[in-house]
Amino acid sequence: MRKNKRAKIVSLSFSIIICVIAVFAVTGEKSSAANQGLVSQILNPVRSYLLKVTDTLADIFSGILDSENLKKENEKLFIQNQTLKSILSSYVEMKAENETLREALKIKDRQNFDFILADVISRSPLNFSQSFTINKGQTEEIKAGQAVIWAGQVLVGEVRDAEPNSSEIRAVSDGEFRAAVFVGEGRTEAVFKGNGLEPAQLDLVPVKANIAVGDRIITSGLDKKFPRGLYLGEVKKVKNLEGKVFQEVEVELPFRWNELEEILVIR
Amino acid sequence: MRKIFPFIFILALALLQITLVPKMAIFGVKPNLVLVGLSILLFTSNFLNLILSAVLGGLIYDVSDYFFGLNIIVLILTFFIFWFLGKKYVASHHFLSLLSFSVFGTAIFNFLYTSLSYLIFHYNFFDYFLSWRHLLEMAINGALTFIFGGLFLIGVNIKKENAAKF
Numbered sequence: 188m189r190k191n192k193r194a195k196i197v198s199l200s201f202s203i204i205i206c207v208i209a210v211f212a213v214t215g216e217k218s219s220a221a222n223q224g225l226v227s228q229i230l231n232p233v234r235s236y237l238l239k240v241t242d243t244l245a246d247i248f249s250g251i252l253d254s255e256n257l258k259k260e261n262e263k264l265f266i267q268n269q270t271l272k273s274i275l276s277s278y279v280e281m282k283a284e285n286e287t288l289r290e291a292l293k294i295k296d297r298q299n300f301d302f303i304l305a306d307v308i309s310r311s312p313l314n315f316s317q318s319f320t321i322n323k324g325q326t327e328e329i330k331a332g333q334a335v336i337w338a339g340q341v342l343v344g345e346v347r348d349a350e351p352n353s354s355e356i357r358a359v360s361d362g363e364f365r366a367a368v369f370v371g372e373g374r375t376e377a378v379f380k381g382n383g384l385e386p387a388q389l390d391l392v393p394v395k396a397n398i399a400v401g402d403r404i405i406t407s408g409l410d411k412k413f414p415r416g417l418y419l420g421e422v423k424k425v426k427n428l429e430g431k432v433f434q435e436v437e438v439e440l441p442f443r444w445n446e447l448e449e450i451l452v453i454r
Numbered sequence: 455m456r457k458i459f460p461f462i463f464i465l466a467l468a469l470l471q472i473t474l475v476p477k478m479a480i481f482g483v484k485p486n487l488v489l490v491g492l493s494i495l496l497f498t499s500n501f502l503n504l505i506l507s508a509v510l511g512g513l514i515y516d517v518s519d520y521f522f523g524l525n526i527i528v529l530i531l532t533f534f535i536f537w538f539l540g541k542k543y544v545a546s547h548h549f550l551s552l553l554s555f556s557v558f559g560t561a562i563f564n565f566l567y568t569s570l571s572y573l574i575f576h577y578n579f580f581d582y583f584l585s586w587r588h589l590l591e592m593a594i595n596g597a598l599t600f601i602f603g604g605l606f607l608i609g610v611n612i613k614k615e616n617a618a619k620f
Contacts, residue, residue, distance in 0.1 A: 309518040310476040312468075314484055314591060315567065315579045318520055347520060355520055362581065383579075384482040384587050445476035 284449065300414070302451045303327050308353065310445055314384060317361040317444050318344075323452065324352045334413045334453045341441055342366070342406060342417040343450060354452075358444035359419060360387055367410035368419060370436075371402030379404060379419055379438065386423060389436035396434065398425055404438060414453065460499045464507040467491040468514035483587045485594045488515065488529065489563055493555040493595075494603040496536060498610055508533045521575050528566045535562055552607075556599035560592045 288304060305321035323329055333346045335356050344364065347357040357364055364381035370389065375398060378390040392398060402422040408415030423439035467487040475484050488511035495504055512526030519525055536559060568579045582588060 309472045311519050312471045312475070312484070312515045312525075313486065313519065313567070314482075314587065315571070315582055316520060316577075320518055357520075362579075363577065383582055384585070385581075445479065 301454045303329065303454060304449060304451055305329075305354075306449055307447050316363075317358040317381065317383065318347060319356050319358065319444065319447065321354050321356055321450060321452070322352070324350045324354045326351055328454055329354050329452055332412065334417065335450050336417060336453060337442060337447055337450050340416065340418050342413060342419050343442060343444060343447060345412070346452065356450070360384075360440060360444055365410075366413055366419065367407045368404050369407045370396075370398055370404050370422065373397055374407075376407060376409070377404075377436070387420070387438040387440060389422075389438060390433070392434045392436050394427060394432065394434055398422060398434065398436060400425060457503065460495050460503045460507040461510055463495065464488060464491050464511045465514070468511045472514065472518040480594060481587065481590060483590045483594065485591065485598055486560060486563065487598075488512070489532070489559055490556060490595055490598045490602070492529070492533060492536070493552060493559055493599045494606050496555060497552075497607065501537065504537070505530065505533060521571055521577075524567065524570055524574070528563055528570060531566055532559055532563045535559075552603040553596050553600045556603075557592045557596040560595045561588075564588060564591070 284304065303323055305323040305327075307319050308322045309320045311318045321335075329346055329349045331346050331348055334342060335344045335346060337343045342359060344356045344358040344361070346354050348355040359366070359379070359381055360383070361381045362383040364379075366379045368377050368379045368389070369375065370377050370392070373396070375392060375396040377392045379387065380390050381387050389398075389404070400422050404419040404421065406413040406415060406417040406419065418441065420438045420440045422436055424437040426435040428435065467490070471484070471487045475487060478484075488508075491511070492504065492508055495507065499507070508529045509526055512529040515525035515529075516522050536555060564583055568583045571577045571579055
């Protein structure tokens with residue numbers, strides 16, 4: 188009894204499968220006509236679903252059988268990916284360098300400067316001095332005392348010492364750095380001095396001088412050390428103490444010396 | 455491997471100090487990684503290895519610093535004080551002494567650096583030496599030595615225990 192039932196189920200299943208195949212065959216041959224009919228409306232979703240399933244199964248099996256090739260292809264793609272990444276990073280570097288040089292070109296047109304682009308290769312290891320080393324030196328006509336700028340006309344320091352192929356740069360925040368400056372629109376004369384890890388200051392600002400927070404500070408060129416017009420920062424705090432001849436002025440620098448990567452030396 | 459480990463360790467720390475550490479300063483204050491490294495190695499390495507490591511670290515510092523030679527001299531002097539006075543009288547293989555080595559070591563190192571740069575090169579760094587940032591540097595160095603030195607000593611002790619078992 189059970190065997191008969193099983194035989195019936197099997198034969199029914201086979202016949203359904205044959206019918207389905209037959210329908211597929213018919214609709215496949217007359218696709219345009221069948222697509223418009225009721226049969227296609229019912230069968231198309233089933234067909235597409237079955238197609239997806241069979242495709243997936245075929246992919247899985249071909250993947251298993253072809254795993255060696257896939258591995259090789261994967262390795263190849265990985266190498267290609269890394270190559271493209273490295274090319275992309277070099278483009279990014281070139282873009283940054285290009286921007287720096289473009290800024291330099293603008294200044295060169297305005298003022299008659301001659302620049303050299305250099306990379307920062309190390310920074311002073313301890314907390315005592317604020318200085319860094321660049322990869323250009325005497326062979327590129329770099330000498331002690333030359334101004335070092337960044338991002339257009341921002342003065343970042345001066346060449347402290349030049350070796351044949353490298354130079355030591357003293358940042359403007361270093362305790363030994365000094366520059367003659369103009370402050371604000373009134374062009375009050377003062378001396379900018381680095382103060383190590385503390386905020387930089389302005390010296391010799393008379394009590395009567397009208398200085399406000401936010402005033403721009405630029406080099407005056409009166410010290411014959413730096414060209415006129417290089418930007419140094421803004422006034423951050425002004426203290427006018429009673430009985431004192433000069434004001435105490437703190438300066439906010441527009442950059443952090445320890446984050447510079449590329450600079451320009453004015454020759 | 456065990457013999458060259460101190461050199462590789464100090465070399466790595468010195469290179470970190472001149473490249474990455476300035477970017478990660480806390481309130482503008484940088485730790486002194488070579489000093490921290492020497493404090494950590496003090497309990498585990500021999501005299502010759504340590505002194506040569508100090509020279510290597512000082513040399514790399516000197517390459518990036520303006521006062522060539524000063525860092526080597528100061529590191530060697532600090533190390534001698536560590537070895538002959540600190541190790542003998544202050545502490546002998548006590549975990550907390552790592553902290554004291556680093557904190558006092560920073561003060562000694564900075565005092566020697568400030569004094570010698572003033573005497574030899576006429577640069578005045580006493581402002582920094584007497585500032586709160588110097589205290590912060592001591593604290594940072596002490597904390598780093600305590601954390602990494604602790605991990606290092608735990609690692610060494612586990613290794614010793616495993617060796618004793620077999």
